[in-house]
Amino acid sequence: MAEYDLLVIGGGPGGLGAATEAAGLGARVAVVEPGALGGACLNWGCIPSKALIHAAKVAHTIRTAGHVGIEIGTPRPEWPAIVARIRRVVADLQHDNDELAQKGITRLTGRARFASPTQIAIKGPDGEATLQPKAVIIATGARPIVPRISGLAACQPLQAWQLLELDRAPARLAIIGGGPEGVEFAQACQRLGMTVTLIEQASRLCSQEEPEFSLELAERLMDEGVDVRLGSSVHRAEMTATGKHLYLE
Structure with a gap:
C-alpha cells in the first residue's frame, strides 16, 4: 500500500485547494477523482454557463443593434459551434496531472470508499487498490436532485x-x-x-x-x-x- 499523509477524495476547488495547501507544507498528498479535475463550477457550472451567456449576449446585441442605428440582420445561432466553443473554454482552464505533480500531489483516477475506518479502497481503470493514509478529507461536493413530480x-x-x-x-x-x-x-x-x-x-x-x-x-x-x-x-x-x-x- 502506498503511504500518504493526506488523501483527498474529490478533485474540485475545495479538494484541490486543501491538497495544494497540505503539499505546500510538506505533506505527501494524493487526490482521488473519477473524472475531470476542477469540480462542478469549472466543468459543468459557472464556466460553461458564463460561456453560454456570452454567446447569447452577442446574439442579443446583433439582434437589437438597430436601436443605435446599426442594421446587421437576424443572428443565426449554431448550437454545435456554441457548444464546441464552450468545451474549448473549459479545456483551456482544466487542471492536468502534470500541474498537480509540480505541486507534489499525486493524482489517482477512480472512485474511493472506506474499506475500514483506516483504509480507503480506490476502484480505478486498472482494478482496486487499498491505501491507508494518515488523514482523509472528503470533498465530494453535492449533487442536484430531481423534484418528486409525478411523471417527471x-x-x-x-x-x-x-x-x-x-x-x-x-x-x-x-x-x-x-x-x-x-x-x-x-x-x-x-x-x-x-x-x-x-x-x-x-x-x-x-x-x-x-x-x-x-x-x-x-x-x-x-x-x-x-x-x-x-x-x-x-x-x-x-x-x-x-x-x-x-x-x-
Missing part, C-alpha cells in the same frame, strides 16, 4: 449542465425554478432562439433579492419573450406521442 422522471428532465451536451438545441424549453441559475439559462436560451417557459412557485424571481429587483428581472425577461409563470408549480408531467407536457397549479 419518464420525461427525462435535464440538469442544467446536460443541456450543453445536446447535439441540437431544443425548440422549446421549460425551466423549473426561478433562482439565479434558472433565470440565467432562461434568458440565454431565449436569446439563442429557443422558446422558453420559466416556472417559479414563489411570487417573484430570485426571491432572496430585493422585491424591486425581482420585478425588474421578470419584466426584462418577458420583454425578451420568456414566458414567466410566477406562483406556479408543476404537479404532473407526461410523455405523450406529441411530446412532453407539464401541468401547472
